[in-house]
Amino acid sequence: MFFPCFKKYILKNNYTFFYFLFLFISLPAHSVNNIPTTESYDNKTCIECHEKDNPGLISDWRDSVHASTKPVTSCISCHGNLHSETGRFSRQNTTCIDCHGGKKSPAVHSYSTSKHGAIMQMEQNSYDWKKPLAGANYRTPGCSYCHMHEGDHNVDRMLRDKSTNQHITNRDQTLVQKVCQDCHSPRYITQLLDNGESMLKIAHMKVNEANTLIKNASKVFTDNELQPAKQIMIKMQQHLKNVYLGVGHQSPDYQWWHGQPALDGDLLRIKGVISELHRGSND
């Protein structure tokens, strides 16, 4: 079935056929460093080669949280295994979304309901994803534009230090300034960052107040009695995280409805549980 068709094709378009044949054979010559683009790679091969080519890139990745995830978030996890398509895939949000909890996870949803995310949903099909992640090459930033700016493979640089909870602004404010300044004025960025810090401090105050209450109550009541309060505290931690995500991704809804008033509710319910215990024990 296939062959007669093919034969007809050759007879009709003999020049075209030879052109494609030549192109196919010479493909390796068209690609960088003579790498055949149709060949697929595994993580080990990528690292071996790129460590010679660009050692900083590999060490940046090794320093990042991606290198220590289980299973490891390797080169091909984001770039795929076709060398010709690497940048186009890895820069797009779809590459990140699946591992980061899917479209409905707070991490992703806080971005997609931000103004950046909304514009991205409307325009992503019209962007040229082969352009570098710098210089406002994209009208709105995707995940990688901020978290891997200029192709920086250490995503941690744009995240908060988990152990100290110190924000990047305290560690390397110039990086945030630099990324946002592709589009926004320096004063706006500074004031927004300051405001975000204060908003987070307030969120922490609510959690601290609740924690202190539980701690004090644990001197009087058993773990079992305090279980309902501790259950609420688990929710409270998520709502605190929502404020972080709302501030980081600039989503008003995560700062507010999924964040601050939700924390208010958790706090007063924890107070409710503990005061009912006190009232009950007095009967």
Place this chain on the structure above:
Amino acid sequence: MKSTRVKYIWIPILISIILIPPGFYFVDWSKSGEGAGLYSRDWSPEDIFAYWNPDDFYNSTQIVAGSFDGEACIDCHQGVTPGIVKDWQASSHSKAKEIVYCNDCHGSDHENLHLPTPEVCADCHSVQHDQFEDEKRYGFPGHTLAMERALDAKHFVDKPKAEVTACLQCHSVATKCDSCHTRHKFSAAEARRPEACITCHSGPPHPDDETYFHSAHGQLYLKEGQNWDWSKPLKKGNYPAPTCAYCHMDEGKHQVADKSIWKFGIKQINPLSSGNVIKRNKWIKLCSDCHEADWSAQQLKAMDRERKQAWKKLYQAEAILKDLRSSNALYPDAEHRPPYPGDDSDDLFQREHIGFFEGQASAFYNVSPIERDYFEMWYFANLGAYKGSAHGDNSFVKKGHEAMDKSLEKIKQDAKLLHRSGKSEIDEIITRSIWNTGEYTDFNRENN
């Protein structure tokens, strides 16, 4: 006898007339504080407020001196903030016969720049601005009144300002046109698409995004919307399915409140009042772009039935709370917890605020758990069901009503317990140590 009585009528009239100027003076005085709005003397703004409400708070940077026009701005900002230059280059402003340059909206004196308010845009887009201003007469909820209503909200005045910055980002829809036409492209096509609305119209009290995207209309949009020609006006025959703007800003009219009947679902209204019947007919006419008028009318009636059912549940819960209040069984009661936000009269006469008309929308913190339960039933479950009903997403209607039933049941049970436990002698001690102090509670009391 009669004539002497008539004489006395002049006394209250005279007093009222004398009091009118001081009244105006008082309102002016109360608006002249560091903040803005009716309670401006009670709070001071965060720096970032300048960008959400430029009219009240923006002052130009003083970093660069000199006067710049046209290409001079572009030349410099291409290096400083390339993104906005690229955006402007892609905009209609840069392609207009008479190019609209940076200085046309921001001014030329770099030490006296301003952020463009709707009034600045009105210089050229007066039709849209007139429509936008005209929306005020339909009241709130709506876009044009959004900022002043946010600033005058009791909880906004009361809470630390860094916390309520979150509010202003969305409520700035009243003070800047770029909420929908994002800077510096200011595209009409972009604002016609549903994603233009979702940054503010999402989350528990207004899941407009989810309910629309779940609906048949939204499903069609998600499937095919990328290929529709968004340069077309929002008119009959131009789009295979309606978007937010197609219905709420039909024919591109810059108003969202002119057809608003159920007022966001936060209070019960009578859909059969003469004004609402006129509005309803406007909706039916709009749906008739694609559907039969009778069918559309039936769908809208079904929404009224759903609303009636929802309010039946809400009023039951409200009655339980008011009953607890009258028998002094709420714990902690208003006397034993931080005062209701921004209400001076509460110092003299402390009272729990229950339901829409008593302003419970501002009382979602520092209240007893049962009041918060009602707030969530009303603000989250009920409003979710309403949005589901209005946008054609039955899953949200079902979910909302199930949540309301669950809340109502819980409120009933908890009310029984509260009635039974009454007041305890250690209440005073508990309220002092648990309800009236703490890291956030203290900070909130001292900072607004």
